[in-house]
Amino acid sequence: MLTIEQKLFGKLPNGQDVTLFTMNFKDEVIASVMDYGATWTHFFGKDRDGKLADVVLGFDTLEGYLQEDYQNNYCYIGSTVGRIAGRIKGNQFSLDGQTFHLPLNAGAIHLHGGIEGWDRKLWKATLISETNQVGVRFYYQSPHGEEGYPGTVDVWVTYTLNTSGELSIHYKAITDKKTIINPTNHAYFNLSGDFRQPITDHMFTVDADSYLPVDSQGMPTGAIVEVAESPFDFRTPILLEEQLGKAEEQLQLVGGIDHSFVLNNSEYAATLFHPLSGRKLIVHTLEPGLQVYTGNSLGNDFLGKGGVTYGKYSAICLETQHFPDAINQPAFQSVVVEPGEGFESKTVFVLTS
Numbered sequence: 001m002l003t004i005e006q007k008l009f010g011k012l013p014n015g016q017d018v019t020l021f022t023m024n025f026k027d028e029v030i031a032s033v034m035d036y037g038a039t040w041t042h043f044f045g046k047d048r049d050g051k052l053a054d055v056v057l058g059f060d061t062l063e064g065y066l067q068e069d070y071q072n073n074y075c076y077i078g079s080t081v082g083r084i085a086g087r088i089k090g091n092q093f094s095l096d097g098q099t100f101h102l103p104l105n106a107g108a109i110h111l112h113g114g115i116e117g118w119d120r121k122l123w124k125a126t127l128i129s130e131t132n133q134v135g136v137r138f139y140y141q142s143p144h145g146e147e148g149y150p151g152t153v154d155v156w157v158t159y160t161l162n163t164s165g166e167l168s169i170h171y172k173a174i175t176d177k178k179t180i181i182n183p184t185n186h187a188y189f190n191l192s193g194d195f196r197q198p199i200t201d202h203m204f205t206v207d208a209d210s211y212l213p214v215d216s217q218g219m220p221t222g223a224i225v226e227v228a229e230s231p232f233d234f235r236t237p238i239l240l241e242e243q244l245g246k247a248e249e250q251l252q253l254v255g256g257i258d259h260s261f262v263l264n265n266s267e268y269a270a271t272l273f274h275p276l277s278g279r280k281l282i283v284h285t286l287e288p289g290l291q292v293y294t295g296n297s298l299g300n301d302f303l304g305k306g307g308v309t310y311g312k313y314s315a316i317c318l319e320t321q322h323f324p325d326a327i328n329q330p331a332f333q334s335v336v337v338e339p340g341e342g343f344e345s346k347t348v349f350v351l352t353s
């Protein structure tokens with residue numbers, strides 16, 4: 001009733017094997033992850049008639065993830081993103097008077113951990129098979145100075161599926177020097193299971209009374225603004241189409257929603273619901289923020305699962321994390337981690353119908 005299987009998914013250009021792990025709960029919830037990028041590749045759930053469909057964007061083969069068309073339009077599909085998710089203002093930060101300069105990898109900005117972040121590493125996998133849960137623990141050691149960040153960081157990302165059908169991602173890290181850590185997962189959800197359909201027909205709810213406005217580079221300005229009477233008001237369920245259709249400068253700046261929501265800290269973060277299929281995804285976390293990205297830059301650039309091209313708004317990312325650029329924003333909760341202190345974070349995804 002709860003199983004885990006592994007198979008060879010492909011080989012990296014350097015000849016290293018990439019393994020795909022599939023967790024299955026009663027053929028009702030099925031999730032696959034691979035050790036390359038500690039990436040979440042598949043997530044099957046039933047609609048109200050019991051029909052299974054995959055609800056995350058991705059590729060059918062490892063070659064899909066490595067294809068040139070995707071690499072040229074790279075967007076972290078399903079990846080573990082780190083050390084720091086999102087942008088860092090000025091591509092630099094200071095700790096104890098020392099300034100660290102970070103490489104640019106998205107135009108003029110440093111995004112999602114840099115040129116070769118945790119999403120492009122081959123992680124070491126350990127299987128978990130217990131009575132109440134199955135899963136995989138991925139481990140990676142990020143050396144001191146990697147992508148400009150100080151400290152050697154040991155990081156574990158553990159995916160588990162339990163007997164309640166809940167998929168959890170648990171992050172744990174330790175460092176030998178003071179550094180900054182703020183990872184997330186970059187899965188793109190479309191609960192219709194038909195990735196040609198935009199997610200504008202999904203209802204969305206976020207437990208957030210405020211959000212972080214951004215500048216023209218998508219960088220948080222530092223302000224924390226109430227969502228009331230804005231297209232960021234998802235306190236009660238509302239069609240994404242309705243909010244995305246509003247003529248609001250904050251949406252126009254980034255071509256849709258690409259903003260952090262300030263979670264009310266209730267452990268419950270958000271609900272995505274697709275009325276047509278009846279599929280519902282509930283997200284729980286104790287992280288302070290939810291970066292919501294409506295796939296604004298997707299645009300028929302590469303072939304995804306089943307040869308489908310992913311267009312604008314074809315999926316939504318629900319990235320649980322501390323706020324972007326927290327290291328340069330005194331009002332945001334700190335992402336600094338001291339040696340001996342450690343970092344820990346957990347997100348639970350519940351897919352039902």
Ligand code: BGC
Pocket residue numbers: 074075076086218258291293297317319
């Ligand atoms: C960022 C977007 C970016 C996307 C894909 C999101 O987390 O906020 O600005 O385009 O990831 O890289």
